[in-house]
Amino acid sequence: MSDDVVTIFERSREGRRAFVAPEADVPDVPLEELLPASQRRERPADLPEVSEPELVRHYVTLSSKNFHLDEGFYPLGSCTMKHNPKLHERVAALPGHARLHPLQDPEYAQGALELMWRLQGALAEIAGLPHVSLQPSAGSHGELAGLLLTRAYHEDRGERRTKVLTPDTAHGTNPATVTMAGYQVVKVGTAEDGGVDLDDLRDKADDEVACLMLTNPNTLGLFDRNIEEIAEVVHGVGATLYYDGANLNAVMGIARPGDMGFDIVHFNLHKTFTQPHGGGGPGAGPIAVSNRIEPFLPTPQVVRADDGSYDLDHDRPKSIGKLRGFQGNFGVFVRSYAYICSLGGDGLEEASKVAVLNANYLKARLAEEGIGEYLPIAFDRTCMHEFVLSGRGAKEKLDLRTLDIAKRMLDHNVHPPTVYFPLLVDEALMIEPTETETKERLDHFADVVRSILEEAAEDPEIAKNAPYTTPVRRLDEAGAAKRPVVRGSPQGGGSDPHPRGEKP
């Protein structure tokens, strides 16, 4: 392999090892006596053979090829890349948490159950809805839980509904969830102010509709001023109102989904509540619900007895059942609970206020002359925690695509915003700075954007061919999808489907 890019499998050399087995202290019975020939593995799985030093170097080297939040600004819209406090890793690793078996008798897991109980209570207060299940594994799992709860709620009333409404600004997970939950997606349009088109909503809301899934503030970063009317229309036809909590970071302590009329809310603990993203998980997607939805919550539920002891309630006759194994991503709960303890009610409110301040400040900086004419704001209103720019000016005036701007940012060591979403904005850039960034970081980002645009006015080719300073440059994604290579050849060898000479 002439590249410096080598997989752990390609580093393997027969006879090397990192693992030494513990003492074989039981009789050495031949395998043939313990396993039938039909179920014995004939050839060992071709795993790498490497020493510990090489193993460590391999993964440390790989890690150095990742940009990460602890390194720099990460304004990825709708992802809430706020600081991950280091305390959380320490408390999550305590043996009482990390080494606790999920089926330990509740009598011997009182600390864990109390932590879950307290987290449930905090989330209920933040959402303004009385009942919480921590079980869903991530936001999209929480969404699915919400629609399964909606289905169970309607079926319990003898109703069968077939449609779910989603705004055209919705996250992709919303319509995907609707299909998985066995409903048909009906799209609702966006009004001129960026909110839900109320007339369109009224037209489409009928007794076939089970639910409206809404993000508020929405994916344009705008708070829907008509939320009460929306709730009235939805409840008027007997449907539930679902809150996608991806954008909850804007409104903690300021307004609560429950008070806006939402029946079901999911939280992204890996966004609002600081679980580190880990390069694509883990997360957790707890849900909070109103009284009428409560009987259907998944099993088990954490309950507290009169004597102050905690237990798991498995006996819930109307429950939708289990969404996954055990009680959910407890390790994530520990971190989010620690975060809530650190900030307290006032700190959470401050976090939301500063998130909104930072977003509006950055929006103002990016509206300045030299930037604003190339990247106009999609909907010119006060934004909440994020905002969406359109790259159409840059496209028309500089022949520069949003993708090029994003790729050039990589050379400036800032992570680009979310690009090409939401879909209704041409060449979209969705920017969410979060509350943990300083004014200097925001100013630096604005300066980077300005310098990229100035550079492109001179020579757009520079950005079009960016990045230059990254471990690899633009990759052939089309080729990767056309001739997928999704596993390596163990122990090296095998044919190279993308020979070096063949450039994309």
Next chain:
Amino acid sequence: MSRYTSVTDQDLKAMLGAIGAGSLDDLFADIPDSVRLNRPIELPAGRSEQEVNDHLAGLAARNRHCDAEVSFLGAGMYDHYVPALIDNLLSRSEFLTPYTPYQPEISQGGLQVMFEFQTAISELTGLPVSNASVYEGPSAVAAAGYLAKLETRRTTLVASRGLHPHSRAALRTHAAGYGMTVEEVPLTAEGATDLDALAGAVGDDTAAVFLQQPNFLGTVEELGELAEAAARTGAVVVCSADPLPLGVLKPPGEQGVDICVGEGQTLGNRLDFGGPSFGFFAAGERFLRKMPGRIAGETRDVDGKRGFVLTLQTREQHIRREKATHNICTSQALNALAGVVYLSWLGKRGLVELAELMLRRTHYAREALGLDAINPGPVVREFAVRVPDLDGLFERARAEGVNPGFRLGRDYPEYEDGLLVAVTERRTRADIDRLAALVRERQRVAV
């Protein structure tokens, strides 16, 4: 009291000036007063790092964890040894704090890890394609059910009663959404899936059949025979497998299984009271474009340099929306990293050695306990026995710091006196002998 924000009074003034707002509250003018909270959140005030540390440590101290007792508890998650290098690598900011690799040029580390993970899972399961992880075991089973629906358009799912109760429950919950019902196939008197009953349960409307290897009781199933019967009418054959015993067991992919899913906790992940861990999802080539979740693929950059990207994204929700093959977005990248590091640490021979050790200790333990076995045939890492005085055993054992295992009664009324005993490499012969002594003592008392 947020110590993670940094707006000074001077900053605030300058920022509001740039925005053209008079106060912070002005920024929230779009929120109608009628839906405002207009009072502080009712939560305890914020605390110092030291106080939070001590509070959490106090809660943790009230849990009896696996170092505080000799535990034979398994039933889906197991107390395996996690090497120190995993703690070290996973705590690196470079792995811990990036988002999903949407910008591949600055995410080659994470993407290559996914690619290596997929390679390792393919090797273990004997199936050519794997994704980069799903949430965990039981929801992975449910995801396989959804794929089978997309693939076959049939209406029924058939599951062995040897499939983990949580997997069966998750399958039922999810299937209620995608409009399918789940039928169960009983176990034989030896605790294995009943082949005849399975053959009888499979019909033209069966979309998928679900097996588990080893099954929930630890029984090594005759997977090939079962898969053949399951596939009789064209159903998708799904096997949930624990990856560690696959060190000695014939890979599901070599026995007619179409999709192999499973819980990845045993591969270098903590117990964490049930999560986060990861699920894996491997399948035959024909399912590649219908798989759920992220998939990393190899490619080249404009200079011809080798690199990795998220690929086949037209399956996914952010591109395909309501036509996506699954709604999953965030999955378990960091936990999957632990998985591939662990498998590389074990290595080709280590995995076999570890699996053989578990196999021998499991059989030793079953014999040492001297109880009536529910599954007397071949078992790996876990086995089920009938205990005449289960409550008594638990009372005595727990007082002595021994956790005898998992009581089967709630999930399997037919094994009301059943005890499921898990033996990992961390349970030594001395530990096993200690449990055996407690069992014998109980039996004497009972007599």
